[in-house]
Amino acid sequence: MQKVDLFGLKVEFDYLIIGIIAAMAIILIINIVILCKLAKNKKRLNAFMSGKDAQSLEAEITKRFRDIEELQKGKAEHDLELTNIKQLQKLAYSKVAINKYDAFNEMGGKLSFALAMLDNNYNGFIINAMHSREGCYTYIKEIVAGEPTILLGDEEKKVLDEAKKQ
Numbered sequence: 001m002q003k004v005d006l007f008g009l010k011v012e013f014d015y016l017i018i019g020i021i022a023a024m025a026i027i028l029i030i031n032i033v034i035l036c037k038l039a040k041n042k043k044r045l046n047a048f049m050s051g052k053d054a055q056s057l058e059a060e061i062t063k064r065f066r067d068i069e070e071l072q073k074g075k076a077e078h079d080l081e082l083t084n085i086k087q088l089q090k091l092a093y094s095k096v097a098i099n100k101y102d103a104f105n106e107m108g109g110k111l112s113f114a115l116a117m118l119d120n121n122y123n124g125f126i127i128n129a130m131h132s133r134e135g136c137y138t139y140i141k142e143i144v145a146g147e148p149t150i151l152l153g154d155e156e157k158k159v160l161d162e163a164k165k166q
Helices: 013-049 054-091 154-165
Strands: 003-006 009-012 095-101 112-118 124-131 136-144
Touching: 003 013, 009 013, 095 154, 112 154, 124 154
Parallel strands: none
Antiparallel strands: 003 009, 095 112, 112 124, 124 136
């Protein structure tokens, strides 16, 4: 075997040739990969630029940016409105319960009722409508932080407990 002097190193000629061929094969593979990626990017560019010149494309991009800015402003307005709605919803009567009963046992059909309506802070009221042969008597009792301001009857206590559970 013949040895070649390569930068002060003695290398056998056969190994040198094999090394050069291997390096060329690697370079060829890298070139093929680069050409494939270039062709793919060229297809993307052609699809992006189809029917557009540089000026019309610039106008289109500018329009899209304006659209995005308008959408962001609209989103900010919607977020503010949603926050306001959530605040109002806390004040809305969302805990509701009703209990129908027979107030005087002389009439059937459970025509009397107690209705509790509370907000998320357990503030609200209880309406008690008692139906008898002589007429209908309606009472309203205020509820603050889940507690009545005046004494409750059994039906009113029951309906208040049901509303609190919601």
